Ligand SMILES: [Zn+2]
């Protein structure tokens with residue numbers, strides 16, 4: 579009797595679920611329901627974009643792109659947002675990075691500038707989109723773009739290519755919405771020394787310095803260091819293993835270091851060789867001599883006595899958890915505390931130090 583009753587109840591339950599699915603699918607075809615659901619989602623997105631809790635008394639890092647040009651994964655190419663106080667800079671602007679910066683809610687309207695490490699395409703190709711994303715959100719001046727000798731050529735080229743776009747948008751939306759005075763990129767030339775570092779920005783407690791790294795035959799190639807309220811973040815730029823980088827990163831809280839995993843590169847070149855794609859294979863093989871392996875990056879972090887080592891600019895971007903493990907091969911043997919693999923959307927927060935001990939480092943979106 580009890581068994582029969584349970585059977586009836588379970589049939590009724592299954593019937594309710596089927597009915598709910600049918601009602602749900604039917605509702606999805608009703609236009610007013612579609613409009614309501616989309617409006618709710620859009621409103622949530624717009625309000626989230628206004629929620630600017632970046633920086634303040636903290637030094638913060640947001641990854642708006644972690645990939646190199648290698649591979650076709652979903653990650654954006656090189657892009658790192660650094661926020662401190664009311665200041666906001668982006669280091670490098672590779673393909674897809676402006677879209678990623680918007681997606682993770684970076685406050686583009688108050689972007690103070692883009693710092694370019696060097697002029698490989700995966701570091702500059704989204705400069706035009708960074709311009710648009712910040713201009714339409716009310717950036718109060720032209721977009722400063724910092725870089726070594728060559729920056730004028732890059733900035734002039736983008737301004738020429740996007741000049742018509744600037745004009746179209748001003749004509750269509752009006753000068754009150756898109757100020758012509760704020761349209762365009764403005765080159766800020768940095769001459770970093772061969773050794774040591776040069777301060778390129780110092781305001782309201784935020785100091786940014788630039789230093790030279792070896793990425794032959796590309797010169798100049800720079801890394802950047804950010805210091806704010808006793809906390810510090812260093813970004814390697816593209817580089818071979820470098821003592822100059824270790825010197826510039828001395829005692830930093832966070833070192834964000836580019837990495838190339840030679841075993842993964844070999845796996846790709848083997849496949850290209852089998853397919854007789856010789857030019858592509860050579861191109862990839864050539865990259866081995868101007869990047870840093872994860873183990874070498876760990877050695878640099880040790881020499882610099884940094885607290886937290888973060889890998890980024892993955893060559894190639896790891897497509898899954900197994901490839902991520904390959905990136906960590908040998909790292910713990912050199913550096914027992916290991917390293918963090920950056921991901922698009924990851925955020926690192928460094929609140930001001932309160933005592934003598936090491937400061938807090940919060941990482942979200944791992
Ligand atoms: Zn690169």
Ligand SMILES: [Zn+2]
Nearest residue numbers: 696698793816
């Ligand atoms: Zn490069």
